[in-house]
């Protein structure tokens with residue numbers, strides 16, 4: 001990243017409860033896609049080449065499973081990456097996640113999201129809270145995102161990442177991955193091919209995540225992939241790999257292998273791969289065991305979420321309209 005302003009808030013590694021009470025994204029026809037009212041007016045001025053903005057090599061809109069997984073891939077390929085997320089990923093509505101790899105008895109979906117966020121942060125991803133309300137290009141070919149910070153429904157914290165600012169801000173990305181199910185409105189100024197399907201809008205891609213706008217990619221549910229967690233995560237990874245191949249970064253595979261795996265066969269370690277010693281392997285294993293013990297020491301502290309048309313407090317699942325009568 002270049003031009004980072006010291007005044008701009010840094011994201012921090014979250015504790016294990018990191019979601020806000022912001023409205024989750026809709027998943028049924030008739031749900032509103034409208035962003036929560038923030039009362040903030042960004043009034044962005046046109047971007048110019050001279051404008052000093054935080055500039056990332058990859059800017060990802062949406063911190064659900066697809067955006068987070070994409071970010072892990074781009075960051076591990078040494079591309080400076082930021083994820084901007086508003087509200088809760090839709091997976092937070094799930095009651096127990098039973099069909100993702102590696103969890104034979106299932107996993108609390110909020111825990112799963114915590115793990116993904118931690119994985120992103122650990123791999124060097126910057127995560128920021130905020131709703132991208134517009135995306136355009138400056139005369140240097142950078143994508144410029146206008147970001148509104150969001151107040152949560154309790155009117156308390158503005159974000160879940162330590163960001164306590166309130167003013168809208170702008171941020172630049174050389175490439176963008178849109179992973180913002182179910183919001184595509186901020187893409188309209190770029191002339192992206194978007195399909196309207198009832199109350200939904202899907203972004204067209206070339207099958208590998210590229211849109212008709214060079215440098216703009218789409219991942220996850222927004223690209224109309226199947227509505228499943230692993231598929232969204234896998235698609236994020238696949239689209240990120242397309243982006244890496246399109247960039248100047250030399251890349252073969254993102255693999256960690258035992259010492260000598262390539263070099264003992266007279267090969268250089270390919271770009272993106274890493275050979276580690278047995279000592280290092282044991283250290284990493286111990287670290288991962290300690291981390292997992294901590295992650296799974298207690299039940300997740302957050303309450304179950306449900307569809308926004310229902311009351312999702314611990315007392316019941318009463319439709320809002322009945323509750324208000």
Ligand SMILES: Cc1cc2nc3c(=O)[nH]c(=O)nc-3n(C[C@H](O)[C@H](O)[C@H](O)COP(=O)(O)OP(=O)(O)OC[C@H]3O[C@@H](n4cnc5c(N)ncnc54)[C@H](O)[C@@H]3O)c2cc1C
Nearest residue numbers: 062064065066086087088089090132183220221227228229
């Ligand atoms: C009730 C329910 C239960 C489910 N159960 C399962 C299950 O058991 N197994 C399974 O495999 N799948 C399940 N799914 C499906 C799975 O959760 C989704 O397919 C998957 O999480 C989609 O991920 P995504 O990253 O594409 O979208 P999302 O998780 O929606 O991520 C998009 C993110 O972008 C944010 N965002 C949107 N607009 C903007 C913007 N303008 N600026 C910044 N951020 C923005 C959103 O708030 C969200 O955090 C379930 C879904 C639901 C609704």
